[in-house]
Amino acid sequence: MSLDNQSPELFGQTPWQTLGPFFHYGLPWKGGADLTGESDLGARPELAPEAHYVLASPPHRGPISGEAITIVGRVFDADGAPVPDALIEIWQANAAGRYNCAADDRSDLPLDPTFTGFGRSATAEDGTFRFLTVLPGPTPGPGNSQQAPHIAVGILGRGLLKRLVTRLYFAGEPLNDLDPILALVDAGRRDTLVAKESTVGPGVWRLDIRLGGDDETVFFDV
Amino acid sequence: MSEAITYNREDAGQPPSLSPAYASTVARAPRRPLVRIPQTLTETTGPADWSLLMGGNLADLTSCHAGTPIGQRVIVSGRVLDEAHRPVANTVVEIWQANAAGRYIHHKDQWDAPLDPNFTGAGRVITDAEGRYRYVTVRPGAYPWKNHHNAWRPSHIHLSLLGPAFATRLVTQMYFPDDPLLAIDPIAGAVPEPYRQRMVSRFDLATTEPNWALGYLFDIVLRGPGATPMEG
Numbered sequence: 541m542s543l544d545n546q547s548p549e550l551f552g553q554t555p556w557q558t559l560g561p562f563f564h565y566g567l568p569w570k571g572g573a574d575l576t577g578e579s580d581l582g583a584r585p586e587l588a589p590e591a592h593y594v595l596a597s598p599p600h601r602g603p604i605s606g607e608a609i610t611i612v613g614r615v616f617d618a619d620g621a622p623v624p625d626a627l628i629e630i631w632q633a634n635a636a637g638r639y640n641c642a643a644d645d646r647s648d649l650p651l652d653p654t655f656t657g658f659g660r661s662a663t664a665e666d667g668t669f670r671f672l673t674v675l676p677g678p679t680p681g682p683g684n685s686q687q688a689p690h691i692a693v694g695i696l697g698r699g700l701l702k703r704l705v706t707r708l709y710f711a712g713e714p715l716n717d718l719d720p721i722l723a724l725v726d727a728g729r730r731d732t733l734v735a736k737e738s739t740v741g742p743g744v745w746r747l748d749i750r751l752g753g754d755d756e757t758v759f760f761d762v
Numbered sequence: 763m764s765e766a767i768t769y770n771r772e773d774a775g776q777p778p779s780l781s782p783a784y785a786s787t788v789a790r791a792p793r794r795p796l797v798r799i800p801q802t803l804t805e806t807t808g809p810a811d812w813s814l815l816m817g818g819n820l821a822d823l824t825s826c827h828a829g830t831p832i833g834q835r836v837i838v839s840g841r842v843l844d845e846a847h848r849p850v851a852n853t854v855v856e857i858w859q860a861n862a863a864g865r866y867i868h869h870k871d872q873w874d875a876p877l878d879p880n881f882t883g884a885g886r887v888i889t890d891a892e893g894r895y896r897y898v899t900v901r902p903g904a905y906p907w908k909n910h911h912n913a914w915r916p917s918h919i920h921l922s923l924l925g926p927a928f929a930t931r932l933v934t935q936m937y938f939p940d941d942p943l944l945a946i947d948p949i950a951g952a953v954p955e956p957y958r959q960r961m962v963s964r965f966d967l968a969t970t971e972p973n974w975a976l977g978y979l980f981d982i983v984l985r986g987p988g989a990t991p992m993e994g
Binding site for chain 1: 800884
């Protein structure tokens, strides 16, 4: 028999494959990009007939502590063209700096039961993604270091054979200067990881993601 | 703080981001080297409460509508494991696929094959305590795409897993045995041999149900646990 998924000698990590262009009725659920409220943000239900959009709708949320923020940005390819078929995922701590996950067992820090810290947004035709969330608190880093408030970001989609991973930091945050991960990035490229508060209004943070070109975003091997 | 869990880095079987035979990667693959970072609590934690995310089980893709979908009914089952062969329990497997004619229920899929009003092609299953999952669907058809002249995708089912941590995220495609299109597919082909065969399911008589549906086995292996202590 030829080798296949069940062959013991091939046992190991299942390979990544692209999402392709047709994931919108299967992955981005309504409200996936709204971590604090009950809106439909994140989905693109207009890309499938209504009867075939079977993903869950936004859940009920209890009160969530912290400073409400909006994350907004666009995804561009190496030629500067917007990417209309990407999927952005975020993962973050709550305002107290605790992750809603059993592996974060710092029970002295509060959890918000209905704040998952995970979000998912399909990009729009112009490459835009948008999340409603709260400003995360600082979190522990390697050794005795402390990580500045940040959000882990995954970029998936057509033309991406595997996920790209980056981070979003917040401009003006004093802890950025001490952050152990930012310290690993060439000073000249750190700006690609730092969102700036928008002139649109307070609490709106903007960070574009450039998959290539002169201002290519810093992507991480995690 | 308790001792941190870590996850292995990607192994030799992962595709590169840039694979020019899959034309869309050329403008979308980063050209600068990735910056290797230690795994922090950010990477070793992940979401777990599905009731607050995408919702619960939707494991029978053939019973979502008033009628029965056209096509070969199949049962896909397997286990989600880590690299130490330990089951990954209570993790979500999201599924999406084309119908039996190779057409997606997506407005941007303009291929001239019939849509099936009784088939959406989206589901999700949560693994049990032994990491097992099982779903019922129809075998998706092959379809043409514009990557190159006379390009056809082999029959495939898209699978998306979060696993226990941000670091264990996986999206893959499951292929069927003896598909002649697999060897000439640039997307599967971006994975070096022999690892490409990890994505090929196996026909299985034991999970085939008499007078009902063909069984295919497909185990999914996520990264980890880490072999070395946390860096830094």
